[in-house]
Amino acid sequence: MTDYFVYTGCTTPVRLPAYEAATMAVLKHLGVNAHHMKDVNCCGAQYIESLNRSAFAAMSGRILAIAERFGKDVIAICGACSGSLKHVKHMLDTEPDLKAEVNEILAEEDLEYTGKVEVKHLLQILRDEVGYDAIRRAIVQPYNGVKLAAHYGCHVTRPAEIVQVDDPEVPRSIDDIIEACGGDAVDYAGKVRCCGGPMLAMDEKVATAIGSEKITNVKAAGAKGIVTACVFCNIQLTQVQFGEGGEPKDRIPVLTLPQFMGAAMGIDEETLGMPLNKISPDVLLEFAHRIESKVIRREQEAKR
Amino acid sequence: MGARTETNKGLEIEHTPSSNFAKEIEAEPGGEGISKCIQCGICTASCAVSSFSDRYRPRQLIQKIIIGKRDEVLQSDLPWLCMTCRLCEERCQEGVSPAEIFQAVRHIATREGHIPEVFKSTAEKALSDGWLLGDAYSDFIEDDRDDLGLDTDLGWDNEFTHRLKKKYFSGGEGD
Ligand code: SF4
Ligand code: SF4
Ligand code: SF4
Numbered sequence: 201m202t203d204y205f206v207y208t209g210c211t212t213p214v215r216l217p218a219y220e221a222a223t224m225a226v227l228k229h230l231g232v233n234a235h236h237m238k239d240v241n242c243c244g245a246q247y248i249e250s251l252n253r254s255a256f257a258a259m260s261g262r263i264l265a266i267a268e269r270f271g272k273d274v275i276a277i278c279g280a281c282s283g284s285l286k287h288v289k290h291m292l293d294t295e296p297d298l299k300a301e302v303n304e305i306l307a308e309e310d311l312e313y314t315g316k317v318e319v320k321h322l323l324q325i326l327r328d329e330v331g332y333d334a335i336r337r338a339i340v341q342p343y344n345g346v347k348l349a350a351h352y353g354c355h356v357t358r359p360a361e362i363v364q365v366d367d368p369e370v371p372r373s374i375d376d377i378i379e380a381c382g383g384d385a386v387d388y389a390g391k392v393r394c395c396g397g398p399m400l401a402m403d404e405k406v407a408t409a410i411g412s413e414k415i416t417n418v419k420a421a422g423a424k425g426i427v428t429a430c431v432f433c434n435i436q437l438t439q440v441q442f443g444e445g446g447e448p449k450d451r452i453p454v455l456t457l458p459q460f461m462g463a464a465m466g467i468d469e470e471t472l473g474m475p476l477n478k479i480s481p482d483v484l485l486e487f488a489h490r491i492e493s494k495v496i497r498r499e500q501e502a503k504r
Numbered sequence: 505m506g507a508r509t510e511t512n513k514g515l516e517i518e519h520t521p522s523s524n525f526a527k528e529i530e531a532e533p534g535g536e537g538i539s540k541c542i543q544c545g546i547c548t549a550s551c552a553v554s555s556f557s558d559r560y561r562p563r564q565l566i567q568k569i570i571i572g573k574r575d576e577v578l579q580s581d582l583p584w585l586c587m588t589c590r591l592c593e594e595r596c597q598e599g600v601s602p603a604e605i606f607q608a609v610r611h612i613a614t615r616e617g618h619i620p621e622v623f624k625s626t627a628e629k630a631l632s633d634g635w636l637l638g639d640a641y642s643d644f645i646e647d648d649r650d651d652l653g654l655d656t657d658l659g660w661d662n663e664f665t666h667r668l669k670k671k672y673f674s675g676g677e678g679d
């Protein structure tokens with residue numbers, strides 16, 4: 201089986217460490233060999249990317265080259281990072297001059313990008329490597345049909361030719377995993393639209409309006425929670441619910457995919473970092489797994 | 505959904521551009537597709553930023569490039585408002601990517617010293633620290649990581665980004 205490095209990116213370890221913890225726990229539980237990555241740098245998304253193409257290629261290129269040196273493929277858990285790493289891989293694989301330029305800089309550290317390394321978003325690992333059947337088998341506390349909305353994240357799914365994660369207009373993978381975990385995945389207006397996260401730096405008002413519209417649409421579809429596959433999306437869709445007029449009782453939990461799955465797989469809430477979630481996921485957990493878990497516990501006790 | 509009050513004036517494009525800006529964009533990586541734009545406006549219609557901002561319109565911005573408003577476009581912060589969410593690119597029937605075009609504009613603008621402050625300071629942070637959240641990583645968060653059983657030493661490398669800064673940004677951005 202392939203050995204993987206998890207590239208967390210800059211944001212997750214600081215702003216959403218629970219996502220990192222849940223990812224490692226769920227991958228381990230599902231038998232994926234995933235290791236932490238050290239001595240890396242920011243992937244360069246958005247900020248360096250916007251200023252200088254070569255510097256951007258070098259930043260993501262170095263991460264790819266480090267993975268190559270250790271003979272591992274890369275799992276990214278952030279939309280921006282997976283987008284950057286895949287984009288830069290594509291650039292380096294199709295532009296020999298750029299590759300030579302980047303390799304010249306990498307050579308100072310005895311690193312080289314040759315193109316062997318593969319980059320996968322967590323979603324691809326779960327769907328293609330682990331598979332929905334294995335996920336279904338791992339579920340011990342299903343969500344019992346609670347309605348949930350999937351938010352994919354633009355940079356996770358677009359441009360489809362390069363990132364190759366899912367259909368850019370009708371994505372299914374998060375929805376399928378929601379259903380494998382016993383939830384009811386609902387469609388909602390503007391499902392493939394952005395969360396507004398990338399707009400925060402330039403215009404917070406517009407960013408919040410974009411994110412709030414998504415929350416409104418999700419609620420209109422009857423969803424009791426949102427499942428995400430990108431740290432920025434998760435933070436943004438949580439944060440917009442704390443703005444003006446955001447009554448605590450109206451907030452709906454936003455769970456990262458591995459937190460959502462981990463709970464259904466019986467991984468304890470502490471390990472998944474649930475207590476750190478700004479909006480308590482209890483409505484979802486109670487709706488499903490706590491009720492179910494009592495049943496399971498009774499069964500287990502009976503067996504003893 | 506927010507009102508999209510973009511006028512259709514743009515459909516009657518002046519045919520004598522005031523500069524070769526479109527050619528210049530075309531020659532920049534990412535800008536290649538601009539000549540295929542038929543100014544249909546599907547990009548603006550699918551853009552989340554356009555839904556909520558009354559000044560950002562991707563079609564209109566592309567039009568400004570086509571008619572050669574070089575200084576105006578390069579000095580404006582509009583090309584920096586694109587979230588590169590690529591929904592427009594997905595929906596454009598002509599195979600044009602406004603997101604890529606505006607990225608090309610940003611690269612040229614950067615070379616001429618027009619970078620919005622937040623991009624400048626954030627890029628500077630990435631290059632000096634090697635990552636973006638050095639300032640935000642508090643003891644408090646360290647404790648959270650510890651409780652989660654995660655390593656508290658994040659081990660980011662910044663020697664490499666220092667070299668990049670010297671190679672690509674000396675004298676320009678961030679100095
Ligand atoms: S949805 Fe928002 S934060 Fe997430 S990938 Fe898109 S733009 Fe990035
Ligand atoms: S970029 Fe595409 S969608 Fe936008 S105006 Fe041009 S042709 Fe139409
Ligand atoms: S990529 Fe930019 S222009 Fe296109 S829809 Fe997204 S924000 Fe709007």
